Amino acid sequence: MKTHSTTFFVNNKEYTLDIPVHRTLLQVLRDDLSMTDVKYGCGAGECGACTVLVDGDRPILSCLTLAVLMNGRKITTVAGLEKEGELHPVQEAFVEEGAIQCGYCTPGMVLKSVSILEKNPSPTEKDIRRGLEGNICRCTGYEKIVKAVQRASIALAASSPVKQKEGGKV
Ligand code: FES
């Protein structure tokens, strides 16, 4: 079986693995590295459950991505969003809004929401719904997820240095 030595970072930790060239990033993360916060939904690019972020804010479907193509890349899974024990504002907002039921779609939804807000800190409801189009939730009906992204947008704006300066807090 042909393999490639591949080095990448996951949640700021470096890994070098000999990876069979046909193996997907989802298989490597879940089965080889036991990162079960990355979810296997459809395995065919249709549900978004397997979403991870590459090089900061670019969402990709790990079920459709060959792991060897990640050489030199920085991958973030939902477990990598917290900082010093504090949830990311998007994670916090999902909890506050009750935007989680079974939770299976949640890691992908949260990561996709982070990428939406990185690109557009003040998205409209339409922007949010469009941004989340590739992520399927079977439980929540999406309303609470959209509200969570709106809440996170407000929280992030309030905590940004520019806003704090404008409000005289810095
Ligand atoms: S598991 Fe990757 S899109 Fe469904």
Ligand code: FES
């Ligand atoms: S919370 Fe169950 S699939 Fe979204």
